[in-house]
Amino acid sequence: MFASLVLLTLLPAVFGQSWQQYLAGLVQTLNTDGLTTLASASAALNNSNNGQQLAQSLSTGNWTLFAPNNQAFSSSPVNLTSNATSVLDLLSYHVVSGNFTDQTSPYPNITLGRTLLNDSSLVWLEGNESQVLAWSNGSDGLFVLNNGTTVPVVNKTTYQNIQVLVINSVLQIPQNLSDTLANSTYDVTSVAGGLSSINIPTTNSTLLDVLNNAHGITIFAPNNTAIASANCISGLLPNNTALIALFGNHIINGTTVYSPGFTNGNNYTSASGEPFAFKTNSSGVYVSSAGSNWARIMRSDVLTSNGVVHVIDSVLLDTKVNVSAAVSAYQSATSVAASTTIETGPVGVTPTTFAGH
The missing domain is CATH 2.30.180.10 (FAS1 domain)
Structure with missing residues (x-):
């Protein structure tokens, strides 16, 4: 019975689901895993053209989502309802193109991945490249290096083509x-x-x-x-x-x-x-x-x-x-x-x- 349910959840991806169906499935997965605040923010992607484009991007290829848990949002000054663009930028910085965290070397070696954050008011890299995210592998597992702090990965899950790495802090976008x-x-x-x-x-x-x-x-x-x-x-x-x-x-x-x-x-x-x-x-x-x-x-x-x-x-x-x-x-x-x-x-x-x- 369980195997049949798993197969049914994969069928839409195989036969060409819409990005709306994909986003709904992602939100459901985040809610099921207790990431309810992130789920609400992700659901709001459907409310703007740029948010819809982000959802469409996620529905193809392979991605890694560094997912702040509810405690991370509760202790962060981030207001997820104040500004749609700011929320979109924040979510974009937590998504890395590709799925290669199993390739991470032990610290002090650092692995970097290209995120989806490319807002020209926040990112001034050469060739209009998107911002990167840095992480490494310590004795207790993966951790992100962010604004002078280390943010541990506390849990892992997956949703179709996304590896979801749960973290206990909201990542800060690099400053000037x-x-x-x-x-x-x-x-x-x-x-x-x-x-x-x-x-x-x-x-x-x-x-x-x-x-x-x-x-x-x-x-x-x-x-x-x-x-x-x-x-x-x-x-x-x-x-x-x-x-x-x-x-x-x-x-x-x-x-x-x-x-x-x-x-x-x-x-x-x-x-x-x-x-x-x-x-x-x-x-x-x-x-x-x-x-x-x-x-x-x-x-x-x-x-x-x-x-x-x-x-x-x-x-x-x-x-x-x-x-x-x-x-x-x-x-x-x-x-x-x-x-x-x-x-x-x-x-x-x-x-x-x-x-x-």
Whole structure:
């Protein structure tokens, strides 16, 4: 009898159910699993054109839903009835394209997936790409890395083509660069002050302003201790040009490089035109600019609205500039971004190395 009921629930998917039927089934599954608040928010997708488009997207392909439980919503300031667009954005950020969490490596390695969040007021990634979500595998199972906190997966279920991972917190959409650097959790507030004190003559704005408005940016940000102990910075203070070059050699412009990209086979050029190099040993992952000192990456994949920040333990002591190399790298990044397709596997992982999904 039970097997017959299971077969009957699968028949609509096999023979071509409508997205309305699909959404109704999803809402019923969430209610049955006790995720009643999320179920109500999901049911409201039918009330707007954008919500209907999201439901239609979910009805095909494979997806992973990081599903906040009722307790998560009750302890969150999110109001699920105040603004339809905000609710849609929130739901979109909890949905990852693809189903590959079984491929997750143990922490400190991090897996990233492309979500459905692509609201241009919240996401400024290169090529109009959607925002990503980061998670890893600890001793107690999967957990999401979100705004400086870890959010554990407390239960699992499925609905047709969706893997539902229940979490006990509502995920926060990545903030802009300024707000992210100002978050004391990441220990990079000194970098925020440094970037805001450097003026860019051609734009009549600060370097932080320029980076805030970039579409696709990667920053290797020295932590507060590294900035405090870097005598070179105080020596460069009267020289705005040299400071721009120094901080430019901590930045990749036009490309968001997440931690899976830290391999010797990948070549990246800084905003000052210098080559980055990476190495890994038993103590961690390290980055260097043009053969300068090696800095250990203390915290990777701090997500922002327009890119990513990786916290490092020392300042990269490189003030050289290669303008032509910087321009060429940015133009190449822009060209690649324009032809990017939506990933259905781990972001930053070569498709040939990701078999079976």
